[in-house]
Amino acid sequence: MIVSALANEGTQIVVQARQLGLSKPIIGGNGLNSPAIIKNAGQAAEGVIVGAAWNSANDAPENKRFIEAYKAKFANAEPDQFAAQAYAGIYILAEALRIAGPNADRAALRDAMTRVKNVPTVLGPFSFKENRDGDHPPVVQIVKDGKFDILK
Amino acid sequence: MFAGVDWSQQLLNGLFAGSAYALFAVGYTLIFGVLDILNLAHHSIYMLGAFFALALVTGSVRGLGALPLTLPFWAALLAAMILAGLVGVLLDRIAFAPLRRRPDTHFAGMISSIAMAIIFEALAIRAFGAAPSQFPFDAVPVTPVAIGTAILPFSWALVIVASLILVVALTVLLRYSRLGRAIRAVAENPKAARLLGIDVERTIGLSFFISAALGGVAGILYGLAVNRLDPLMGRPVELKGLAVIIVGGMGSVPGAVLGGYILGLTEVLSIALTRTSAYRDAIAFVLLFLILVVRPRGLLGTRSVREA
Numbered sequence: 001m002i003v004s005a006l007a008n009e010g011t012q013i014v015v016q017a018r019q020l021g022l023s024k025p026i027i028g029g030n031g032l033n034s035p036a037i038i039k040n041a042g043q044a045a046e047g048v049i050v051g052a053a054w055n056s057a058n059d060a061p062e063n064k065r066f067i068e069a070y071k072a073k074f075a076n077a078e079p080d081q082f083a084a085q086a087y088a089g090i091y092i093l094a095e096a097l098r099i100a101g102p103n104a105d106r107a108a109l110r111d112a113m114t115r116v117k118n119v120p121t122v123l124g125p126f127s128f129k130e131n132r133d134g135d136h137p138p139v140v141q142i143v144k145d146g147k148f149d150i151l152k
Numbered sequence: 153m154f155a156g157v158d159w160s161q162q163l164l165n166g167l168f169a170g171s172a173y174a175l176f177a178v179g180y181t182l183i184f185g186v187l188d189i190l191n192l193a194h195h196s197i198y199m200l201g202a203f204f205a206l207a208l209v210t211g212s213v214r215g216l217g218a219l220p221l222t223l224p225f226w227a228a229l230l231a232a233m234i235l236a237g238l239v240g241v242l243l244d245r246i247a248f249a250p251l252r253r254r255p256d257t258h259f260a261g262m263i264s265s266i267a268m269a270i271i272f273e274a275l276a277i278r279a280f281g282a283a284p285s286q287f288p289f290d291a292v293p294v295t296p297v298a299i300g301t302a303i304l305p306f307s308w309a310l311v312i313v314a315s316l317i318l319v320v321a322l323t324v325l326l327r328y329s330r331l332g333r334a335i336r337a338v339a340e341n342p343k344a345a346r347l348l349g350i351d352v353e354r355t356i357g358l359s360f361f362i363s364a365a366l367g368g369v370a371g372i373l374y375g376l377a378v379n380r381l382d383p384l385m386g387r388p389v390e391l392k393g394l395a396v397i398i399v400g401g402m403g404s405v406p407g408a409v410l411g412g413y414i415l416g417l418t419e420v421l422s423i424a425l426t427r428t429s430a431y432r433d434a435i436a437f438v439l440l441f442l443i444l445v446v447r448p449r450g451l452l453g454t455r456s457v458r459e460a
Contacts, residue, residue, distance in 0.1 A: 008284050012379045015289060019305035021296040042289035 001026050007034040007080070011041045018044040025049060035078035038146055048143045049151060054084040054123050055139040056148050063122045088121035095119045161302040162424045163417070168308045168377070170416025171315035175370040176389050177396040177408035178319055179363035185339045185403030186359045189258060193243055193265040194367050195386030195393065196272035197236050201368020202375035202385065203280050205232035209291055214281045225291045232372055233365045240364020241357050243268055249353070269386075276383035284382040291376065307377040314373055318366060319409050325362075326405065335359050339403065399440045401453025410451055415440065 003013050003026055010032045017026060026048045033052035038045045056067065056078070066087055070079040079087075092113075097104065100112035114132075118125040124137040142151040176198060183191040207213045208231055211222030223231060247264040251257045297309040304312075326332035334355045337345040346352050374389075375381040396415055400407025415436055422435040443451065 008380075011286060015286070015379045016305060018289075019294055019296060019307065020303055040286045044289045044294075 003028045003032065006031040007036040007040075011037055011045075014041050014048060015044045027051070030081055033141070033148075034080035035148075036080065038143055038148070045143045046146075050141045050143075050148070052081055052139055052141055053136070054081045054088075055141060055150065056084075057141075057150065058122075058124070058139075060120075060122075060124075062120055066122045084122045088123045088126060091121045092116055092119055092126055157424050158301055159424075160300050162420055164299065164302045164304055164308075164312075166417035166420035167312055167413070168304065168416070169419055170413035171312045172370060172374045172377070172412075173389070173392060173396050173416050174319060174409040174412025175311075175315040175373070176367060176393045177400065177412050178322055178405050179366035179370070180393050181397040181400065181403055181405060181408040182322075182335075182359060182363045182366075184397065185405070186335055186356060187248065187261070188403075189248065189261040189265075190394070191243070191248075191265050191360075191363070192262055192390070193247065193269040193272065194363070195390035196269040196276075197239055197243070197364045197386075198367045198371035198374075198389065199276060199381075199383060199386040200239055200272055200371070201232050201236035201364075202371035202381045203276055203285075203383075204235045204368070205229055205372040206280075206285060206287060206375070206381055208232060209287060213279055214285070215279045225287075229369070229372055233369050236368025236371075237361040237365035239272075240360040240367070243364065244357055244360040249356075273383050273386075280381075280383060282383060284380045286379050286381065287376050305377065307373070311373045311377050314369065318369065319405070322362070322366065323405060331355070331358060395437065395440050397450075399443050399450055401450030404450065404452040404454070407450055407452035411440075414443075 001017060001022065001024055003010055005013060005028070010028055014026055014037070028048060028050050030050075030052055032048065032050045033054065035056070037048065041048075056063075066084065067079060070083060070087075071077065095116050096109060096112040099115050100108045104112065114128055117127045119127070121136070126134065126136045129135045140151040141148040143149070176194070180191065180194045183189065183194070205225075205228045207219060208221075208223045208228035209225055212218045243265070247268045248257075248261050251260045251264065254260065292310060293306045295306060297304045297306055324332075326335060334345070334350045335358070337348065337350055338352055338355045338359075342352050345355070370389075371386070375385065392415060396411035397403075397408050398411075399414070400409070400411030418436040418439050419432050422432050423429050426435075447453075
C-alpha cells in the first residue's frame with residue numbers, strides 16, 4: 001500500500017490499516033519521514049518503508065552535529081526531514097554567497113546558486129542540476145525496532 | 153455499476169458512524185429535553201472526555217508532565233466518563249444555574265455555554281497541545297472483527313456495541329427509575345415538579361452528569377476509532393449532532409438515536425453509491441432537510457420546537 005501523506009494523517013492510515021489486519025508492506029514518501037510516525041503509530045509503524053531525502057541514522061559528522069544541536073534547542077525533540085532540509089538549505093545558501101563573493105547582487109547570487117557543487121550537508125553532498133533540481137543521494141528507510149534503518 | 157461494493161461492509165461502516173453520532177446526540181438532546189436549552193458546550197466535553205482517557209492510559213499530560221498513575225484502557229474509559237460527567241455538573245453550575253432564575257434564560261444560556269466551550273478548548277490546547285494525539289496502538293485488542301465478508305477494526309465494533317448498550321441503559325433509566333421519572337417530570341414542567349417535591353436543581357445537575365458522561369464516552373471511543381484526538385475534534389460533530397437531534401425530534405432520546413443512525417448511514421452509503429466523498433454532506437443534509445419538511449417536529453418529536 002502506498003501512502004502519500006504527512007505524518008499526522010499517515011499515522012492514522014498506517015494504524016488503521018494494521019488494525020484492519022492488512023499485513024502487506026506500506027510505502028510512504030517524504031511526509032512519513034518523521035519520528036512522529038514511529039512515536040504515534042507505535043508497533044503499527046514497524047516495517048513501514050519510507051523513500052526520503054534525509055536519513056536520521058546517517059552518521060556523517062555534520063548530521064550528528066545537526067541532530068545534537070536540534071535536540072539541545074528544542075527540548076530534546078527529534079528533528080524530522082523538513083527540519084533537516086531547512087538546515088541544509090542554509091548551508092547551500094551560504095555556499096552560494098561564498099561563490100558569489102563580496103558585494104554580490106541578486107543576479108550574481110542567482111548565478112552562484114547554479115554553481116553550487118557537492119556542498120557537504122545533512123542530506124549528503126548537494127549540487128544543483130542544469131534544470132535547477134536539487135541533486136543529492138536519496139535514501140530508502142525502513143522502520144525497525146522503533147527506529148529508521150536503511151533498507152538494504 | 154456497483155460491482156465490487158461490499159454492501160455488508162458499507163452498512164457496518166455506516167452503523168459505526170451512526171453509533172458515534174447517536175452516542176453524542178443522546179446527551180445533547182437530554183439537556184434540551186430537561187432545560188429547553190441547547191448546551192453548546194457539549195462538543196467540548198466530548199473532546200475533554202477523550203483527553204482525560206488518553207491522559208489516564210498514557211499516564212502523562214503533554215503540557216503538564218507525568219501523572220502519578222496509568223490505567224488500562226477499560227478503567228481509564230470508566231474514570232474519564234465520570235470525570236467528563238463532573239465537568240458537565242461544573243458546566244451547569246457556571247454557565248446555566250446562575251441564569252436560571254432570570255426571564256430569558258434561553259439565549260443567555262446558549263451564549264454562556266459557547267463561552268465555556270471556548271474556555272475548555274483553550275485549556276485543552278494548553279494542557280494537551282494543539283497537534284493531534286493518539287491512543288497507544290494496543291490500547292484495545294488489535295485483531296479485527298470479521299462479520300461475514302466485512303471486517304471492522306476492534307475499536308469500530310466497540311463503538312457500535314458500546315453505543316447500543318449505553319443508549320438502552322439510558323432509555324431504561326429514563327423510563328423506569330425514580331431518577332428517570334424525576335428527569336421527565338422536570339422536563340415536562342419544572343414548577344409542577346417542584347410542587348410535587350422533586351429537587352429540581354439536583355435533578356438538573358444529575359441530568360448534566362449523565363449527558364456529559366455519555367458525551368465524554370462518545371469522544372473517547374470516536375477518538376480511539378479514528379486514531380486522532382485534538383482540542384478542536386468536537387467542532388465537526390457539534391453541528392452534525394445538532395442536525396441529528398433536530399431531525400430526531402428535539403428532546404427525544406430515541407429520536408436522537410434514530411437521527412444518528414440515519415445521518416451515519418446516509419453519509420457512508422452516499423459515498424458508496426456516488427463513488428466520491430464530494431457530495432457526502434450535501435446528500436446527508438438534503439435528506440435531513442426533506443425529513444423536516446415532512447415532519448417539522450422531527451421524526452419522534454412530540455412537541456413543536458419552541459419559537460426562537
